[in-house]
Amino acid sequence: MASLTLYPDEEQLTGGERVTFDLYMITAVILFVLLMLVGLTMRMTQAKWLPVPAGLFYELLSLHGMGMVGTMSLATTGVMWFFLRRYVRLHLWAFAANYLLFLLGLLCVVLSIFAGGYGALWTFLYPLPVRGMGLWTPDTAALFMLGGLLIGTGSLLFYLDAAAGIIAVHGNLGRALGLPWLLGGRIDPDHPKAVVASTLVIIANSLGILAGAVVLVMSLINVFYPQVTLDALVAKNLIYWFGHMYINATIYMGVIAVYELLPRYTGKPYPISRPFLWSWAASTLFVIVVFPHHLLMDFAQPRWLSTVGQVVSWSAGFPVFLVTAYGGLVNLHRSAIRWTMPSRLLVLSLFGWAAGIVPAILDGTIRNNLVMHNTQWVPGHFHFYLLIGVLAMVLALLFHVIGSRGQAAPDSRADRLGFPVYLVGGLAFALAFLGGGRASVPRRMAEHLEEWTFTDKIGSIAALLVVLAMVSFAIRITVGLWRASPSRDAGAGTTDAAG
């Protein structure tokens, strides 16, 4: 059972750990701000408030998509590392190598886009990357794919190290997930939720990254030997298997912050339970097989695969509602919580995840997908749980960490103002996308019709609010991580949870 001490001594970062963690998180918050500005630019283009030409728009879209997925993964890998290292031995070099490979990959992506004009999006759907029609060359596409390969390799390296650490303590991944306790037996109350969640991520995302590596290498071969052609449907399956798992893994890494931190702020124990273990075991399976819901409009796909896509999309909501959001609310109910930035963000993140599931489930229904697929409904649902859910989980940990270094939970006036701006802006932003989906506004389109611009304008204003709040958070976090003197870290563990 996680301790209720707010800042336990064994969680303090030392020397290289601290440098690496700070680099991860400062890089991530700066990238979030920059990529949000890219997003704002695109929304304002669609609202006809900015005259961005189509070619540049699709370059920005490629950057925003790839950049956000990569940055979200970087930040939540930081969350997973921060907590998992307390329970198993992790090697700092693997954590640092992931950071370096991410930067290298990002450099390839940025170069391919701004020097080479790449604009075939993060999805690099075969055979679009080699058919830029003069806007970018196949070599440029290859550079972009190499960037993706580097980012994925970094993650895989970190997961392999984490897997080795977990296996050294728990024997095997099945026991780490708690499978032996599913049907009976006394559950070890000290079995860490962080280990359970990390194990799901390691199993699922390693498979996803391997699928991604296969399709990236196949696509790279096709770039250099065009006579080797691929099957477009097989390539699409592999790309979405990889892409869906990779972004889903960020939720499962991020939620570790909720499990670990929420009980410390509520002052109430959050024990591990059989429903919890069932839910994570089921999620491990669900997250691996849920991706066909991206191909519901590919009628050539076997019928059973589409059916799996819908059925699993629906059932994947069970663990979220029943265990994570519900468990979090039970922990919060009649607790002695003090509302500070970390605790506010933790509760917000649970809401963002649980509420964001609703439009996701609706779109994962074949019948609805027939009119919602590739409309703005899709960015609506994933911005909902990435922005209000996963990013809030990351921010909660960061405010917690700067609090631990300053020995007080941070709750400045700027934060108290930033939080509602972020909440209102984020909600309006996601709803504007969903409203666009309702009005059949396409996603991924530079030129919008006049009648589509209403939701675009609301989305733009909301995006501006989100950016403003995020800028203020990013400054607070960067300065907080930077300035806190290491000497003040010592003895912070004595601070009491409810104090």
Add this chain to the structure above:
Amino acid sequence: MILQDVVWTLALVGIGLVALVFAAVVLQAGRPAEEAAARRFAARARRLQAGLFAVLLAGFVAGSWATLHRFPIPPQHGTVAARQVVEAIGRQWSWQITPATVESGSVVEFRVTAADVNHGFALYAPGGRIVTQTQAMPGYTNRLLHTFDEPGTYTIQCLEYCGIGHGPMKATLQVVAPASE
């Protein structure tokens, strides 16, 4: 009510319910319960969780049956009895639609494919809402069935990003009243 409005309403209701539950709990937080009350609450929370599971499970079974028992995607092999057949080929960046005129009131079979990269074949009604869609993928032909209730000028819009000319990649389909009635 058209499907988009149903989905929108369901989403708002669902998000609203989640928000209400969160708001209720947040209002209770910060006022810690006595130990005995906390124990009673813990027991009640477990029963509530079981109830929630049952409700979700029932909704899941009923919803799956309702949305899947008549499978929403037409069979892709064998013959269908569509009197009208339209061939639709997407290429960077235009549609080739043959014929470009169909009659309302009877089923139309669209045979949708792509000559180069992936495209999306979406049919927009005159009012601006999508009525149905499928993907246009090179190497595959997707068979989409649709019966138009209303005559009018429908727009075919590419919905799968396919390069710089993706946005303007559209075509029109004339739906006319059946001649022999």
